[in-house]
Amino acid sequence: MTKSKLKKIVSSALVANLIIGSVITALPxxxxxxxxxxxxxxxxxxxxxxxxxNQNLLKNTSFASTNTGIADWSAEQHDTAGSGDPTNIVPYGTKDGNGWFSFATGRLAIRPFDNGSIELYSRADSRNGITQTINTIPGQTYTISYDYNTTKYTTKAFAIGTATFTQFIVKDVATAVELKKDRIDTGGNAGWVRYPSVENRVGNSGTVANTFVATGKTTKIYIGTIMSSQDQTNEMYQTISNVQVLGESTxxxxxxxxxxxxxxxxxxxxxxxxxxxxxxxxxxxxxxxxxxxxxxxxxxxxxxxxxxxxxxxxxxxxxxxxxxxxxxxxx
Incomplete structure (x- = not known):
C-alpha cells in the first residue's frame, strides 16, 4: 500500500471519529x-x-425526622394491649435530647434513627406503632415486609411474665375494612413465672412478609408492637427497619x-x-x-x-x- 493511500485511510478514520464524537456530545x-x-x-x-x-410505595423509609415529627408517618397508639386495633393517632410533640418522642405520660415512645430504622418503646399493657397512607390500585396485589428486633424486655415482679409481639394491619381508607393483619410472637409469655424476678431479657428478631389485595385507591399501613403484662412497669424496646410495601408498576x-x-x-x-x-x-x-x-x-x-x-x-x-x-x- 502506498503512503498516499495509507494517509487517506487514516484521515478518513479521524474524520469519522470526529463526526461521531460531535454527534454524541451534541445530544441534549x-x-x-x-x-x-x-x-x-x-x-x-x-x-x-x-x-x-416492583417499587416501594412507602415514603420516608429512612425515618428522617425533625424536632416535631417524622415526615409522612403518623404515630398511632393504644394504651391497652387488648384484642382491639390501635385507634388513636397522637401528636408527636417535641423530641427530647435522646431523640425520643414520648407519649401517654412516658409509657409509650418512638425514636427515629434516619437510617432506615425506628425504635418503639412500650410499658405494659400497650400498643405502639406508626402509620402511613399510600396510593393503591383496586384489585392489585401488594407485598408488605419489614424486619423486627426485640432488643430488650423486662419481667420485674414475682410470678408475672411479659409477652411481646410485632404486628401490622392493612386497611382500606375509604371503607375502614381490614385487608390483612398479622401478629408475630417476638419473645416472652405473660403467664410465665420467671426467676429471678427482675431481669432484662432479649427477644426475637426476624422478617415479616405478607401480601394483600387493595380494594380502594388509598390504603392505610400500620406497623407496631404489642406489649402484654399484668405488671405495667415492665418495658419493651423493639426496632423496626427495612419497611416496604411493593407493587408492580404499570x-x-x-x-x-x-x-x-x-x-x-x-x-x-x-x-x-x-x-x-x-x-x-x-x-x-x-x-x-x-x-x-x-x-x-x-x-x-x-x-x-x-x-x-x-x-x-x-x-x-x-x-x-x-x-x-x-x-x-x-x-
Missing part, C-alpha cells in the same frame, strides 16, 4: 439532568416502569395536554389523557426548572405562576404513584 443533556435531580432520577425510574419492576401514564400560554398569563391549564387510575400528581416545570404541582380536578389541572414572558417554556408531567413521570406536554 440539560433538561434531563435538571428533571432527574428534581425527582430522583426520573429517567431511570421511567425505564424501570416499562420493565414492570405502563407509563400518557402525556397530558397543556393549553397555550400567552405573554403575562397568570396561570397555566391543561388536561389529562388516558387512564389516570395510578395518577399521583401533575408536576410543572418552567424553563426546565421544577415549579411545583398543579391542582387536579377530574381530568383538568391548573397552576398559578408568575406572569409568563415571551420565550418561557412550560412542561407538564403526569406522575404516577411510583413517582414515574410521563413524557412531557410542552408549551
Amino acid at each position: 443533556t440539560q433538561g434531563a439532568a435538571v428533571e432527574n435531580t428534581a425527582t430522583g432520577n426520573s429517567a431511570e425510574k421511567r425505564l424501570v416502569s416499562n420493565l414492570k419492576a 405502563a407509563q401514564l400518557e402525556a397530558p395536554t397543556l393549553q397555550p400560554v400567552k405573554n403575562q398569563d397568570p396561570k397555566i391549564t391543561g388536561s389529562l389523557n388516558g387512564s389516570i387510575d395510578t395518577l399521583q400528581e401533575v408536576q410543572i416545570y418552567k424553563n426546565d426548572i421544577y415549579v411545583g404541582t398543579a391542582t387536579v380536578s377530574g381530568r383538568n389541572f391548573e397552576m398559578a405562576v408568575s406572569p409568563s414572558n415571551v420565550g418561557d417554556v412550560y412542561k407538564a408531567y403526569a406522575v404516577d404513584i411510583w413517582d414515574v413521570k410521563s413524557n412531557p406536554a410542552t408549551q
